[in-house]
Amino acid sequence: MPEAKNQDAIALLKQDHRTVEELFAQFEKASGEGRKERLAREICLELSVHSAIEEEIFYPACEGKVDDELLKESYVEHDAAKLLIAEISAAEGESDEFFDSKVKVLQEEIEHHVQEEERRETGLFSQARKAELDMDALGERLAARKQELTERFKTEGLPKPQLTTMADVSV
Numbered sequence: 001m002p003e004a005k006n007q008d009a010i011a012l013l014k015q016d017h018r019t020v021e022e023l024f025a026q027f028e029k030a031s032g033e034g035r036k037e038r039l040a041r042e043i044c045l046e047l048s049v050h051s052a053i054e055e056e057i058f059y060p061a062c063e064g065k066v067d068d069e070l071l072k073e074s075y076v077e078h079d080a081a082k083l084l085i086a087e088i089s090a091a092e093g094e095s096d097e098f099f100d101s102k103v104k105v106l107q108e109e110i111e112h113h114v115q116e117e118e119r120r121e122t123g124l125f126s127q128a129r130k131a132e133l134d135m136d137a138l139g140e141r142l143a144a145r146k147q148e149l150t151e152r153f154k155t156e157g158l159p160k161p162q163l164t165t166m167a168d169v170s171v
C-alpha cells in the first residue's frame, strides 16, 4: 500500500509499527513453511527499513531534546533486534527448529520497543512532540529515505547488520 502523502514523522513511524504488528499477527496464524518464511522475510524487511530511518533521521533529531537514557536504550533495543533479524533472514524455516521461536522473541522485543516509543506522556514520540520538532519536514525526509531503502533492500537483500551500540563482542 503506498504511503499517504505528507505524513508527519510520528504518523509515519506509527503506521510502520501497525504494519509490522499486523505481519506478526499473520505469522502467528500462518501455517506452512513457505508462507511463514515469506511473512518472516517481510517482517525483517519492514523492521530493517524502519530502524534505519529512525536511526538516520528521527533519533538524531531527538538528540538533546528528549530523555537521553531513553534515546540510548532505543539504539540498544534496535541493535538487539538487528541480531535476531539477521539470524531469521539467514535461516531456512524447515531446517531451523528455532525459527518460529526466533520470530516470536523478535515480536516480543519489538512490542516492548514500540511501547517505549509510543507510551503516552513519557514515550519517545510524546517527548519529541513536546520538544516541537518539525514533524512535517522530518516526515518528508523519512518517507523519501524509506522508499529508497525499501527498493534497495528488495533488490540487493538486507545488508549485514550495522550495530550502533555494540562493538566489543563478536559471535
Ligand SMILES: [Fe+2]
Binding pocket: 013, 017, 050, 054, 114, 117
Ligand atoms: Fe519505531
Ligand SMILES: [Fe+2]
Binding pocket: 051, 054, 074, 078, 113, 117
Ligand atoms: Fe525504534
